[in-house]
Amino acid sequence: MKKVAFYTLGCKLNFSETSTIARGFEEKGYAKVPFSDTPDIFIINTCSVTENADKKCKKIVKEAQKINPDGYVAIIGCYAQLKPKEISEIKGVDAVLGAAEKFRLLELLDGFVKTPEAKVLASEVKEAKAFNNAYSINDRTRTFLKVQDGCNYHCAFCTIPLARGKSRSDTIDNIIQSAKEIANTDVKEVVLTGVNIGDFGIVDGKREERFVDLVKSIDQVEGIDRIRISSIEPNLLTNEIIDYTSHSNRFVPHFHIPLQSGSNKVLRVMRRRYLRELYEDRVNKIKQLMPDCCIGVDVIVGFPGESHDDFLETYNFLNELPISYLHVFSYSERANTTAAEMGDVVPLKERQERSKMLRILSEKKRRQFYESQLGTTRTVLFENDIEDDMMHGFTENYVRVSAKYDPLLINELKEVTLRSINENGTVDVQEPEMVLETH
Numbered sequence: 001m002k003k004v005a006f007y008t009l010g011c012k013l014n015f016s017e018t019s020t021i022a023r024g025f026e027e028k029g030y031a032k033v034p035f036s037d038t039p040d041i042f043i044i045n046t047c048s049v050t051e052n053a054d055k056k057c058k059k060i061v062k063e064a065q066k067i068n069p070d071g072y073v074a075i076i077g078c079y080a081q082l083k084p085k086e087i088s089e090i091k092g093v094d095a096v097l098g099a100a101e102k103f104r105l106l107e108l109l110d111g112f113v114k115t116p117e118a119k120v121l122a123s124e125v126k127e128a129k130a131f132n133n134a135y136s137i138n139d140r141t142r143t144f145l146k147v148q149d150g151c152n153y154h155c156a157f158c159t160i161p162l163a164r165g166k167s168r169s170d171t172i173d174n175i176i177q178s179a180k181e182i183a184n185t186d187v188k189e190v191v192l193t194g195v196n197i198g199d200f201g202i203v204d205g206k207r208e209e210r211f212v213d214l215v216k217s218i219d220q221v222e223g224i225d226r227i228r229i230s231s232i233e234p235n236l237l238t239n240e241i242i243d244y245t246s247h248s249n250r251f252v253p254h255f256h257i258p259l260q261s262g263s264n265k266v267l268r269v270m271r272r273r274y275l276r277e278l279y280e281d282r283v284n285k286i287k288q289l290m291p292d293c294c295i296g297v298d299v300i301v302g303f304p305g306e307s308h309d310d311f312l313e314t315y316n317f318l319n320e321l322p323i324s325y326l327h328v329f330s331y332s333e334r335a336n337t338t339a340a341e342m343g344d345v346v347p348l349k350e351r352q353e354r355s356k357m358l359r360i361l362s363e364k365k366r367r368q369f370y371e372s373q374l375g376t377t378r379t380v381l382f383e384n385d386i387e388d389d390m391m392h393g394f395t396e397n398y399v400r401v402s403a404k405y406d407p408l409l410i411n412e413l414k415e416v417t418l419r420s421i422n423e424n425g426t427v428d429v430q431e432p433e434m435v436l437e438t439h
């Protein structure tokens with residue numbers, strides 16, 4: 001039996017796709033093993049957003065060669081689509097597959113026989129038209145269910161449309177089918193995942209369905225305890241979606257909404273499709289209907305032309321908004337994007353300083369949010385992650401909690417009372433068993 005190992009860089013979408021490709025290998029009789037277990041085949045799923053994607057890719061290939069010098073190394077994913085030729089020249093790489101080819105890996109690389117030159121099977125990204133459904137079953141706790149791929153927006157800084165192609169989606173019927181399969185496993189939480197998930201519903205270039213209808217349909221699937229939306233553009237987060245999720249027992253009170261900048265001037269140059277007023281309105285609407293909702297924000301600092309005053313506008317905007325945490329990205333130039341051609345570059349040091357300020361703000365916001373939740377009773381999904389005899393999990397509204405390790409609690413949903421914030425910045429809870437006894 002041939003052994004295959006996978007390494008995934010990047011986002012939830014990549015994880016869902018690796019997991020699905022891996023299941024395809026297992027169905028064909030391959031044994032999926034850890035990277036260190038001398039595999040015959042190494043599949044590396046790359047990301048174009050990752051800082052130093054080229055160096056990371058080279059490092060993993062080198063590691064694979066060290067583990068098994070005769071192993072077959074195939075590179076897939078966003079970076080493979082963007083730079084197939086460069087990757088094929090990395091010593092030890094046997095094949096590079098683009099976005100349109102990666103799901104046909106088994107068929108295209110039949111037998112995984114090494115050739116003197118690396119095989120490059122990467123057509124132009126416009127060929128990536130098919131939607132390949134995917135979901136991850138990496139740990140038993142949660143699954144990333146891919147419902148949409150690609151993006152028709154052209155944000156000035158983003159390479160994703162170049163790496164993943166146009167917006168396309170699965171049908172609601174197919175997704176419900178996958179959700180039912182997942183409901184039959186002991187996975188407790190489904191995270192709906194896509195590149196631009198609010199744009200869900202385009203099939204063969206035509207809008208056929210709407211994201212809100214997917215939300216309503218998947219909410220009816222018995223056997224799934226929790227559903228989370230991974231990230232949604234503010235202009236696509238409609239009142240209908242917010243209203244519906246606020247009444248749902250399965251959709252959790254947690255949204256992750258990219259802002260990128262709190263300055264309208266910068267938002268326009270970035271070619272984002274909203275202004276700060278709309279963002280503020282979305283946050284207020286959510287908080288009005290779900291006061292305990294957790295709201296995460298993506299923000300980019302140091303975009304070309306972002307003056308110190310523009311940055312302060314972002315800082316103050318976020319400081320005033322009832323949001324719960326930030327994901328801060330320092331802008332970095334990506335080849336073939338319009339932003340990379342723009343002048344008025346922000347010096348690296350300045351980018352780092354702005355990033356640091358927002359990271360500190362993020363910690364303050366998280367703490368404020370956690371403090372607002374102390375004393376409340378929430379449901380925690382405990383994970384298989386042990387550290388110093390403690391285990392962790394997230395409440396429905398994304399508060400990270402710690403409890404004394406108990407193997408019986410792994411992948412269990414338990415009601416707990418949030419007691420205090422500990423020195424690690426997570427929340428200690430009242431012993432779940434004790435709480436259970438009192439209910």
Ligand code: SF4
Nearest residue numbers: 151153154155158160
């Ligand atoms: S919405 Fe903008 S940032 Fe997001 S994937 Fe599309 S182009 Fe990239």
